[in-house]
Every structure is written in structure tokens, then in C-alpha cells.
Amino acid sequence: MNELLVKLGFVPFFAQQLSDLSVLESRLGRVVSVQRSVIGVACSDQRRSVELSINLQQAEPIDRPTVGDWVILDETRTRIEQVLERKSLFKRIGSGNTTQFQPIAANIDVVFIVTSCNDEFKESRLERYLALCNEAGAIPVIILTKVDLTDDMSSYIERARSVQSGVAVEGVNALDPSTLDGVKGWIEGNATIALVGSSGVGKSTLLNALAEDTLALTGAIREDDKKGRHTTTHRELYFLPSGGLIIDVPGMRELRVADVDDALGHVFGDIEQLSDRCQFSDCKHMKEPGCAVLTAIEDGQLDRRRLDSYHKLMRENEFATASLAEKRAKDRSFGKMVKGAKLHKEKTGRRDAP
Ligand SMILES: Nc1nc2c(ncn2[C@@H]2O[C@H](COP(=O)(O)OP(=O)(O)O)[C@@H](O)[C@H]2O)c(=O)[nH]1
Numbered sequence: 602m603n604e605l606l607v608k609l610g611f612v613p614f615f616a617q618q619l620s621d622l623s624v625l626e627s628r629l630g631r632v633v634s635v636q637r638s639v640i641g642v643a644c645s646d647q648r649r650s651v652e653l654s655i656n657l658q659q660a661e662p663i664d665r666p667t668v669g670d671w672v673i674l675d676e677t678r679t680r681i682e683q684v685l686e687r688k689s690l691f692k693r694i695g696s697g698n699t700t701q702f703q704p705i706a707a708n709i710d711v712v713f714i715v716t717s718c719n720d721e722f723k724e725s726r727l728e729r730y731l732a733l734c735n736e737a738g739a740i741p742v743i744i745l746t747k748v749d750l751t752d753d754m755s756s757y758i759e760r761a762r763s764v765q766s767g768v769a770v771e772g773v774n775a776l777d778p779s780t781l782d783g784v785k786g787w788i789e790g791n792a793t794i795a796l797v798g799s800s801g802v803g804k805s806t807l808l809n810a811l812a813e814d815t816l817a818l819t820g821a822i823r824e825d826d827k828k829g830r831h832t833t834t835h836r837e838l839y840f841l842p843s844g845g846l847i848i849d850v851p852g853m854r855e856l857r858v859a860d861v862d863d864a865l866g867h868v869f870g871d872i873e874q875l876s877d878r879c880q881f882s883d884c885k886h887m888k889e890p891g892c893a894v895l896t897a898i899e900d901g902q903l904d905r906r907r908l909d910s911y912h913k914l915m916r917e918n919e920f921a922t923a924s925l926a927e928k929r930a931k932d933r934s935f936g937k938m939v940k941g942a943k944l945h946k947e948k949t950g951r952r953d954a955p
């Protein structure tokens with residue numbers, strides 16, 4: 602197989618989807634950047650700036666190409682004709698009132714959930730990211746940056762480990778390359794990694810350190826609230842000289858969950874396990890008698906904060922999943938109506954409703 606495609610992360614999963622192998626030469630590529638309607642695609646012969654085919658322009662947002670996607674270009678090599686089936690996808694619900702999924706990063710193997718050893722650190726944010734990451738089908742690793750700025754690194758590590766049983770945690774000073782061995786261990790072969798986390802936590806700094814080059818701009822955080830400015834404004838896929846690819850995902854202010862039932866069960870495995878011992882099989886762990894989860898809180902075995910976070914994500918998930926289902930049903934009946942109108946027109950030549 603073409604060496605450059607392999608370096609780009611091409612694996613048999615994608616090769617199997619090709620009916621015509623001649624596309625390998627210059628029509629198959631990986632999306633490395635998306636900026637409005639201009640899409641950067643790395644092919645084995647060169648990097649191209651292309652647009653979407655008319656069909657893809659009209660497709661649902663989730664079906665349009667995103668960073669990390671494998672795509673096939675048209676004959677003229679100016680438009681994306683097809684997006685190959687994804688092996689994993691980090692997605693989110695769009696901001697505002699739109700109940701629609703937006704693809705964030707496709708075909709990723711590992712997600713580095715980046716957070717720092719200061720006031721930015723919040724268990725509940727990590728739990729939210731973990732749910733999305735488990736749902737995406739990628740391995741999560743929590744990266745704790747700015748260990749050089751705390752005297753109490755071990756307590757941050759302990760808190761990070763508590764958000765999901767067995768989750769990997771690596772502490773780094775992103776400004777000191779000698780602290781990155783643990784992180785590098787997660788970048789095997791030509792794996793694709795997505796960097797997610799609030800702005801200012803050091804994602805771009807970490808990327809530059811791993812690449813041993815200034816690939817992405819970095820920005821100072823505000824002293825008063827430790828929040829970052831949005832220095833990185835678009836998503837891009839970068840090559841690491843040592844092998845592997847990294848997608849720098851700019852800080853997302855709003856990160857709602859949806860369709861993460863199983864993932865929540867995984868993140869909150871401790872609560873799900875306790876709930877087997879609740880008196881009622883449909884116990885919501887609010888104030889029911891014989892609730893093993895509430896007893897665990899009373900006994901100091903479980904944090905109240907964690908149960909609150911679980912309830913919050915469950916509610917949010919139920920709400921979003923319900924509105925997604927409603928939207929899908931609406932789209933389906935709209936689709937039927939359009940189809941019906943077309944059929945009617947074909948039969949009668951008239952355009953009035955059936
Ligand atoms: N002391 C220290 N500063 C860091 C570390 N990681 C990042 N920074 C600083 O934090 C600021 C924000 O970093 P940046 O990479 O732009 O964050 P991003 O928004 O997540 O991409 C910059 O001033 C970095 O120099 C770290 O591990 N230790």
C-alpha cells in the first residue's frame with residue numbers, strides 16, 4: 602500500500618470500502634482542515650483545497666466531511682464526492698436550539714482530554730468529555746498539564762483517576778519535553794489522536810512539543826480566571842515527525858451530550874454497580890428507600906458531587922435524545938411528503954399536493 606497513505610493513518614478498514622483501487626493514486630485523501638466551505642485534503646501525491654459535491658452540501662451536517670475523514674474526490678479533483686464509513690467519530694450536539702449532531706473529529710484512535718492543575722480542573726467537565734469520548738469509540742487518556750505550577754500534583758492525579766474506573770492519567774509540563782514520555786506512549790504507529798479540552802489548558806503547546814515544531818499558535822491565559830482566549834480557532838490535523846497524527850480541537854464552550862446512554866453507564870460504572878443493590882430495580886437514586894447509592898454517599902464511599910453530575914448528564918441526555926428522535930420523525934414525515942408530492946406530480950403532471 603502507498604507509504605504516504607499509511608502514514609496518514611490508512612488501514613484495511615478503509616481499503617475494504619474501495620471498489621475502484623485507481624482512486625488510491627490521487628483521488629483518495631484524508632481531510633486535514635475544514636474552514637467554512639474550503640476543505641484541505643491530503644492525498645498521496647499532494648495536498649489539495651477542495652469543495653463539497655452538491656449532494657454533500659445538501660447532506661445532514663453529521664454526514665458532511667470533518668477533520669480526520671477519508672474521502673474520495675471527483676474526476677477533476679476539486680470536489681469531495683464520497684465520505685468513507687468512519688471507524689470512530691467524536692461528535693456533539695450543535696449549540697443553540699438546533700438539535701443536530703455536528704461531527705468534530707473522525708477516525709480517531711485515542712482522545713487526549715486535556716485539563717490543567719489549576720482552577721480550570723473540574724471533575725464534572727472530565728465526566729462529560731469521557732461520556733462523549735466513550736460514545737465516539739476512542740480510548741480516552743486524561744492529560745493533566747501545568748504540573749509545574751502546583752505543589753500538589755498527586756491530588757490532581759487522584760481526582761482525575763476518580764472520574765472513571767481504570768482511566769489512564771498522564772501528568773505533564775507541556776513546556777518541558779522531558780516530561781512527555783508517558784504521553785508519547787499512547788501514540789502508537791500511525792495512530793490518530795484528538796486533543797480536546799477548554800481553551801488555555803495547553804493543547805497547542807502540547808502539540809508543538811510533541812511535534813518538536815511550532816505547528817499551532819499558543820496563547821497566554823488570563824491571570825484572573827485562568828481562562829484561555831481562543832487562540833486556536835479551527836480544527837486541523839497535524840503530522841508528527843515520529844509518526845502519528847494529532848487533531849487540535851479548539852475549546853468548545855458548549856458541549857452537550859446526546860445518545861450517550863451506554864457511555865454514561867461506562868463512565869459512572871461505580872454508580873451503576875451500586876444500583877444493582879437498590880431496593881427498586883428502577884431506582885433513580887433521588888430519595889427512594891433502600892437506595893444503595895444514597896447509602897454509599899452517607900457512608901462516605903461515594904461523592905455527592907459525582908451523583909449530582911450523573912443525574913445532570915442523564916437528564917441532559919434524555920432530553921436531547923428525545924428531541925433528536927422527534928426531529929428524525931419529523932424529517933421522515935417531511936421526506937415522505939416530498940416523495941408523495943413527487944410521485945403525484947409524475948403521475949398527473951400536476952404539482953398540487955397529493
Ligand atoms: N507552566 C506551564 N504553562 C503551560 C503549560 N501548558 C501550556 N502552558 C501555557 O498556557 C497557555 C495556553 O496554552 P495553549 O497551548 O495556547 O492552550 P490551548 O488553548 O489549550 O491550545 C500558554 O501561555 C502556554 O505557554 C504547562 O504545562 N506549564
Ligand SMILES: [Mg+2]
Nearest residue numbers: 804805832833
Ligand atoms: Mg490552542
Ligand SMILES: [Zn+2]
Nearest residue numbers: 879884886892
Ligand atoms: Zn438507588
